Amino acid sequence: MRRKYGRLRKKANVVVFPGTFEKLVEKGLTSVEKGEFEQAVEAFDQAIVYEPDFPEFLGPYAVALYETKDFERAKEIAARLLHSGTANYIDVMELYLTISIQLQQYDEVEMTIGTLIDEGIVPDALLSKFRYLRELNGRLSERFAEDEPKIQTKPLTLEEFLKLDTLTQQYALASLEGTDLNDMIPLLKGIVELPEVAPLILTFALTLLHQAGYEEKVTIRKFNRERVVIPAELTMPGQDSMTLEVLDEIERLLFKEPSRLEMAKGLIEKFTITSFPFGWGNYEPKEVAEAYLNYIEYLFTGESFAETELSCYIQQIDNDSDLL
Structure with a gap:
């Protein structure tokens, strides 16, 4: 249960109304849970002014800063949490080290x-x-x-890869981008043909096979769908004609509502990456755009939306893309 503080706080010489700090923290935590990291950072930026050393939200704050690529501040907050004597020291240290790698330290x-x-x-x-x-x-x-002297590293085996948590798997694959992938092809092929691997990890591995120009057939299974593809022949996520037509249609429908338009574009980007190499099926671009319109209205208002096969699929992809 989250602790509540009832005492009055002051910012400069202005008394802060009771509950303001708690509401900001609650908003930030909820935003992190929903994957809305920019909104989370905005809330935590305000909350930390009132309670700079309050440890409850420092972990999610660091994660939100990390997800928005503000790595310098993310490291600062993670360090503050480490020095607070947190019981989750090892978990926080792992986050701290991950951020430090992003900073190339x-x-x-x-x-x-x-x-x-x-x-x-x-x-x-x-x-x-x-x-x-x-x-x-x-x-x-x-x-x-x-x-720096070059160090030869032994290629990771599929068994070793599967023992890693999803975040570390992501970084393992990200480290391969732009490198010579010849020795890694057996690992990448093994990853993409395992349906139990996280959908985003399958996407990363498949795009690396595309980068390697791999011309053999592989079988991809995601979201109860199956497809045989040749990685070298694939169009990368978001670059296919269907996605471009959906984006055009959604801009036409939401050009007077910039907040909803930006949310729609973000959802579509998440969909194309997470579901790759699968798309929306045999729906027309207008049908897909209208399904996003209904889903966004649900996200803004909390009111129920028409649970069609397409809308449920869109929601599933949105939820699963936040699990990485």
Whole structure:
């Protein structure tokens, strides 16, 4: 249960009405749960002015900043949470290290992980995760840092990959973009043909096979759908003619409502990436656009919407894309 504070707070010399801080925190937490990270950051930015050291929302705040690519502030908030004595120290440390990798602070990551492992701070159950995070950091350091000696890393096996959590799987694949993928093709092919892998991970692996020019057939299974494709021949997410026509139609319908239009574009982008290589089926672009119109109205008002096969599919993709 979330703690409530009833005392009066002051911002400068102005008394803040009771409940203001709590409402901001609640709004931020709810926004994170919905994947609305920009709204979460906006709420937490206001809340932290009132309670700079209140630990309850620092974790979600750091996540929201990370998702909006404000990595410098995300690291600052994660560090503040680490120093607060949080009970979830290892989880927060993993987030802190992930942010540091994004900031290309590879030496700090290597030193920190080494210290954590050497001093026995990492639980045995999480050792493999931190060791792989260390290896990933080394691979990225090799790729981006200048004047560093090259370190040969052994390709990850499918069994090792499946032991990683979804976030680490994502970074493992992201680290391969733009590299020579010849040695990784068996792993990537194995990933895309496993329906139990998260949909977004399947998308990342499939786009890497496309990058590698892989011309053999693979079978993709997502959302109770199955399709045989040749990765080299695929059009990348969001670049197909159907998506472009849906976007044109949604702009026509919502050109006077910019907030709803931006939400619609974001939902469509999430759909094309998460569902790839599947689309909306045999619906016309106008039907798809109208389904998004109804779904957005539901998101804005909370009122029920017509639960057609298409609208339920759109909602499913929206929900599943927030799980990564």
